[in-house]
Amino acid sequence: xxxxxxxxxxxxxxxxxxxxxxxxxxxxxxxxxxxxxxxxxxxxxxxxxxxxxxxxxxxxxxxxxxxxxxxxxxxxxxxxxxxxxxxxxxxxxxxxxxxxxxxxxxxxxxxxxxxxxxxxxxxxxxxxxxxxxxxxxxxxxxxxxxxxxxxxxxxxxxxxxxxxxxxxxxxxxxxxxxxxxxxxxxxxxxxxxxxxxxxxxxxxxxxxxxxxxxxxxxxxxxxxxxxxxxxxxxxxxxxxxxxxxxxxxxxxxxxxxxxxxxxxxxxxxxxxxxxxxxxxxxxxxxxxxxxxxxxxxxxxxxxxxxxxxxxxxxxxxxxxxxxxxxxxxxxxxxxxxxxxxxxxxxxxxxxxxxxxxxxxxxxxxxxxxxxxxxxxxxxxxxxxxxxxxxxxxxxxxxxxxxxxxxxxxxxxxxxxxxxxxxxxxxxxxxxxxxxxxxxxxxxxxxxxxxxxxxxxxxxxxxxxxxxxxxxxxxxxxxxxxxxxxxxxxxxxxxxxxxxxxxxxxxxxxxxxxxxxxxxxxxxxxxxxxxxxxxxxxxxxxxxxxxxxxxxxxxxxxxxxxxxxxxxxxxxxxxxxxxxxxxxxxxxxxxxxxxxxxxxxxxxx
Amino acid sequence: xxxxxxxxxxxxxxxxxxxxxxxxxxxxxxxxxxxxxxxxxxxxxxxxxxxxxxxxxxxxxxxxxxxxxxxxxxxxxxxxxxxxxxxxxxxxxxxxxxxxxxxxxxxxxxxxxxxxxxxxxxxxxxxxxxxxxxxxxxxxxxxxxxxxxxxxxxxxxxxxxxxxxxxxxxxxxxxxxxxxxxxxxxxxxxxxxxxxxxxxxxxxxxxxxxxxxxxxxxxxxxxxxxxxxxxxx
Numbered sequence: 001x002x003x004x005x006x007x008x009x010x011x012x013x014x015x016x017x018x019x020x021x022x023x024x025x026x027x028x029x030x031x032x033x034x035x036x037x038x039x040x041x042x043x044x045x046x047x048x049x050x051x052x053x054x055x056x057x058x059x060x061x062x063x064x065x066x067x068x069x070x071x072x073x074x075x076x077x078x079x080x081x082x083x084x085x086x087x088x089x090x091x092x093x094x095x096x097x098x099x100x101x102x103x104x105x106x107x108x109x110x111x112x113x114x115x116x117x118x119x120x121x122x123x124x125x126x127x128x129x130x131x132x133x134x135x136x137x138x139x140x141x142x143x144x145x146x147x148x149x150x151x152x153x154x155x156x157x158x159x160x161x162x163x164x165x166x167x168x169x170x171x172x173x174x175x176x177x178x179x180x181x182x183x184x185x186x187x188x189x190x191x192x193x194x195x196x197x198x199x200x201x202x203x204x205x206x207x208x209x210x211x212x213x214x215x216x217x218x219x220x221x222x223x224x225x226x227x228x229x230x231x232x233x234x235x236x237x238x239x240x241x242x243x244x245x246x247x248x249x250x251x252x253x254x255x256x257x258x259x260x261x262x263x264x265x266x267x268x269x270x271x272x273x274x275x276x277x278x279x280x281x282x283x284x285x286x287x288x289x290x291x292x293x294x295x296x297x298x299x300x301x302x303x304x305x306x307x308x309x310x311x312x313x314x315x316x317x318x319x320x321x322x323x324x325x326x327x328x329x330x331x332x333x334x335x336x337x338x339x340x341x342x343x344x345x346x347x348x349x350x351x352x353x354x355x356x357x358x359x360x361x362x363x364x365x366x367x368x369x370x371x372x373x374x375x376x377x378x379x380x381x382x383x384x385x386x387x388x389x390x391x392x393x394x395x396x397x398x399x400x401x402x403x404x405x406x407x408x409x410x411x412x413x414x415x416x417x418x419x420x421x422x423x424x425x426x427x428x429x430x431x432x433x434x435x436x437x438x439x440x441x442x443x444x445x446x447x448x449x450x451x452x453x454x455x456x457x458x459x460x461x462x463x464x465x466x467x468x469x470x471x472x473x474x475x476x477x478x479x480x481x482x483x484x485x486x487x488x489x490x491x492x493x494x495x496x497x498x499x500x501x502x503x504x505x506x507x508x509x510x511x512x513x514x515x516x517x518x519x520x521x522x523x524x525x526x527x528x529x530x531x532x533x534x535x536x537x538x539x540x541x542x543x544x545x546x547x548x549x550x551x552x553x554x555x556x557x558x559x560x561x562x563x564x565x566x567x568x569x570x571x572x573x574x575x576x577x578x579x580x581x582x583x584x585x586x587x588x589x590x591x592x593x594x595x596x597x598x599x600x601x602x603x604x
Numbered sequence: 605x606x607x608x609x610x611x612x613x614x615x616x617x618x619x620x621x622x623x624x625x626x627x628x629x630x631x632x633x634x635x636x637x638x639x640x641x642x643x644x645x646x647x648x649x650x651x652x653x654x655x656x657x658x659x660x661x662x663x664x665x666x667x668x669x670x671x672x673x674x675x676x677x678x679x680x681x682x683x684x685x686x687x688x689x690x691x692x693x694x695x696x697x698x699x700x701x702x703x704x705x706x707x708x709x710x711x712x713x714x715x716x717x718x719x720x721x722x723x724x725x726x727x728x729x730x731x732x733x734x735x736x737x738x739x740x741x742x743x744x745x746x747x748x749x750x751x752x753x754x755x756x757x758x759x760x761x762x763x764x765x766x767x768x769x770x771x772x773x774x775x776x777x778x779x780x781x782x783x784x785x786x787x788x789x790x791x792x793x794x795x796x797x798x799x800x801x802x803x804x805x806x807x808x809x810x811x812x813x814x815x816x817x818x819x820x821x822x823x824x825x826x827x828x829x830x831x832x833x834x835x836x837x
Contacts, residue, residue: 006619006660006661007619012617012691013691241631243617243624243627244621244624245623245627294631294635295631295632295635295689296634297630297631
């Protein structure tokens with residue numbers, strides 16, 4: 001066997017759709033730019049895959065990043081990249097669509113294009129090549145990929161993908177001209193960004209002077225796309241069931257989109273606003289169909305903060321009752337540290353008991369107020385005490401380091417909270433302690449993201465991160481308490497790309513040329529190579545990562561309208577620095593500025 | 605009630621690992637509405653066992669699985685429901701009720717393989733017949749088995765001759781592959797992977813076999829009752 005895990009490439013899974021290419025008008029290759037088992041865990045892929053394949057004359061096939069061993073064989077044998085379904089060449093498709101879930105997957109995109117024999121730069125691709133498009137959360141700052149993509153989809157993809165294919169179909173039947181197609185969709189569709197139709201000027205200090213459309217009749221500001229009604233929206237009734245073990249090996253059911261907490265570090269919490277829920281009836285109907293079609297033994301209720309679902313109790317008890325005899329369990333990907341979550345635990349634990357994960361995000365109350373994470377130490381104490389009482393013994397705590405205004409005291413709070421959890425366990429009477437206690441504190445290095453109140457904040461330097469990590473690491477001297485942390489060098493590169501402008505695309509290209517790929521995998525991340533690429537291009541990484549921006553600066557992503565206004569984000573940043581919190585907007589509108597917010601009627 | 609089923613594993617699905625197969629069947633039972641018995645406890649799992657795992661990349665017409673049911677079920681109904689839910693390359697082709705005495709892994713002792721390979725050198729059947737005669741005269745053929753013992757890698761020599769029932773040459777097929785038929789020890793009482801046999805033959809006989817292009821298919825498995833090779837009960 002020349003490659004490991006060959007089932008990454010064979011397809012033929014349950015619920016795979018394979019259509020005869022002769023009976024299809026538009027062929028879409030959907031790519032998650034990482035390895036199969038990561039990509040198959042992504043709910044968005046399952047949605048778009050089934051959405052497109054539901055259309056009789058359209059087809060969607062999958063392509064992932066071949067693992068390094070497969071790439072080596074493909075290059076050696078000159079095998080072009082093919083799709084999983086038909087095993088036909090990716091370059092013969094009409095569309096090649098990438099989902100942008102994390103910045104460190106970008107070099108894989110270039111590698112996929114190259115392996116497919118598709119020119120990497122948009123300007124080098126004529127009508128003979130697929131239209132290369134991208135969407136997903138990272139597309140909200142599309143500029144670092146501007147040279148490679150023909151167009152970006154901004155916002156939710158369900159409606160816009162089919163509309164794009166429809167217009168393309170029309171053009172294809174009337175003599176397709178790429179430029180004409182791109183101009184038409186930019187001029188007529190909402191949520192589309194064609195980077196080649198815009199230009200940017202820079203100031204002497206490297207910041208953006210202005211940006212402008214190069215043709216008339218196209219918008220200066222790109223509004224995101226958003227689905228109004230989630231119940232009538234397309235939701236998959238089946239999912240491809242991989243043979244190999246994937247990261248997320250279960251049914252994923254989306255309860256709602258959006259989030260009302262307003263955590264100031266969280267990009268998803270801003271760009272997916274406003275909150276929109278599916279009804280319990282619709283979810284039960286979907287669950288039934290998904291269990292029947294997949295045979296999966298677990299349903300994960302996945303949303304940004306699933307415990308916020310307004311009918312959570314009803315939904316969970318209905319699911320438990322309906323599927324208990326089929327041994328189908330229900331799980332929540334994350335729990336908030338509040339009383340609602342504790343009640344939910346009681347329901348779920350009937351079938352399966354796994355480790356529990358909580359995300360206080362910051363070690364001190366002061367810093368949790370800064371980031372507007374609306375939980376306090378009492379919440380943690382209550383939640384964890386309850387968990388221990390009910391028999392859980394393994395607790396994971398998620399933190400970030402490098403948050404704005406952070407002091408040594410805040411950092412030490414990571415250790416203190418972990419020790420508090422330990423004490424809560426061992427302060428119980430010995431006869432009531434169940435299981436083998438372990439608390440794991442994981443710290444990631446904070447990466448400021450576009451469209452968050454912290455988008456102006458300069459990231460900690462690698463040295464500062466390392467000092468803080470060593471500070472915590474050195475203070476924890478207990479076998480029951482484990483401290484994990486992310487590599488600050490990865491977070492530094494992520495910060496450069498996340499808040500990058502058009503010039504970062506050259507960096508991505510150069511880094512890829514020099515062999516960077518799978519940068520999100522620690523065993524493949526080549527920090528030195530990234531540094532070399534930057535120095536060859538005369539780029540200063542700290543300009544993007546560590547520099548604090550002024551409110552008056554033109555940010556590279558300012559031309560995208562995600563819903564919440566820039567004014568609101570500025571106001572939130574100002575409040576953050578003062579340690580002032582903002583309430584959950586379910587409790588009353590906080591004025592984020594989103595147009596005709598659907599939840600206004602629901603919660604007011 | 606226990607159903608002993610025989611199933612295929614062909615085409616691309618030969619690349620599924622043993623664990624992949626376990627996951628596939630777990631979900632297929634649920635999907636097909638099979639009243640399978642579950643184990644007790646906090647993490648209930650369906651009670652079934654697959655006999656001798658196949659090496660990754662080997663096809664088979666003779667995989668066996670014992671399935672424990674909570675209610676009686678007609679074997680024909682079982683086959684029909686399962687095959688509707690299973691992918692094309694994995695299909696149940698036999699099913700009967702058995703009394704459980706011993707596990708499949710302890711019963712299966714021999715596997716019959718079809719081995720196909722290409723070689724530039726072997727244009728004449730007669731050449732291979734001669735090579736096979738030489739092979740049969742060898743009293744001992746050692747191969748190196750690598751094993752991981754904890755962190756240490758341990759190597760040991762193993763004489764594979766006693767693990768071979770018989771080998772016959774079947775000639776060339778329509779695609780230009782040479783076809784061998786081999787009966788090899790398989791299971792707890794001794795195990796020889798077909799690819800290990802081919803590698804050893806290549807080493808001893810210098811047949812110019814392209815080792816990247818060896819196609820292997822398990823055709824049948826047998827039990828061993830006091831030295832006698834028997835059909836599976």
